[in-house]
Amino acid sequence: MKKKKKLVIPHEHGGWAMVSVPFLTGMAVAAPQWIHAPLFVGWLLLYLASYPLLQAVKRASNRAYMLKWGAGYALGALACLIVPLIDRPQLAYFGIPLVALLAVNVWHSKRKTERALLNDLCAIVSFSLASAAAYLAGGGEWGAKMAALTAFNLIYFMGTAFFVKTVFRERQNSRWTAYARIYHLLALIVPLALGSPFMTIPFVFPAVRAFAYAGKAMRPAKVGIMEIVGALQFLILTVLLFPE
Numbered sequence: 001m002k003k004k005k006k007l008v009i010p011h012e013h014g015g016w017a018m019v020s021v022p023f024l025t026g027m028a029v030a031a032p033q034w035i036h037a038p039l040f041v042g043w044l045l046l047y048l049a050s051y052p053l054l055q056a057v058k059r060a061s062n063r064a065y066m067l068k069w070g071a072g073y074a075l076g077a078l079a080c081l082i083v084p085l086i087d088r089p090q091l092a093y094f095g096i097p098l099v100a101l102l103a104v105n106v107w108h109s110k111r112k113t114e115r116a117l118l119n120d121l122c123a124i125v126s127f128s129l130a131s132a133a134a135y136l137a138g139g140g141e142w143g144a145k146m147a148a149l150t151a152f153n154l155i156y157f158m159g160t161a162f163f164v165k166t167v168f169r170e171r172q173n174s175r176w177t178a179y180a181r182i183y184h185l186l187a188l189i190v191p192l193a194l195g196s197p198f199m200t201i202p203f204v205f206p207a208v209r210a211f212a213y214a215g216k217a218m219r220p221a222k223v224g225i226m227e228i229v230g231a232l233q234f235l236i237l238t239v240l241l242f243p244e
Helices: 013-029 036-058 063-087 089-110 117-137 144-167 174-193 197-213 220-241
Strands: none
Touching: 013 036, 013 117, 013 144, 013 220, 036 063, 036 089, 036 117, 063 089, 089 117, 117 144, 144 174, 144 197, 144 220, 174 197, 197 220
């Protein structure tokens, strides 16, 4: 009997927060517009398209099936993004860094080194750019405010990458525990350096988490819950505290 094929979607708990929270922060900090709806669906479908593409590069098995799903998601994304791109042509500029960053992810997938820190960084930069795109779509302008919002998203979610490594693959590596804690301390300083002292508050929770749990054994479900709580508090506090 032929085995039934399953829906191809990413299953990592952190990915869904990373793909949505930066977009929502950009949308809320600017001003929610009707254009955000198709833009978000298109952005989500691009994320979904990248997953089967990277899986197809990594494994020869089911490659044609994965590419078919990837193409389907990509076509859906294109259909959703047509109107936002016509309404806000400047959004097209984000395609340049996104393609370049995806190329790095493809390179790592081909070599089966997806857990490399550089690969994590490129993926998180891609996710963080959604905050800039949503901000621009909401009437925001290119400039320091957009850059700061993107930077805060990048710094927060890069911290989650450090933390997750310390409780799973690098749990017994004391250097990674130290790196994670130092990173989270520096993350508390960055908002001050950027002239946004109140934006230190969203980074308190991940700093406490890093010092309390980094290097310790944790159940995946508990890590997932903490990731969700952390992402939600970051979203809410950023919307409330990001400078006008």
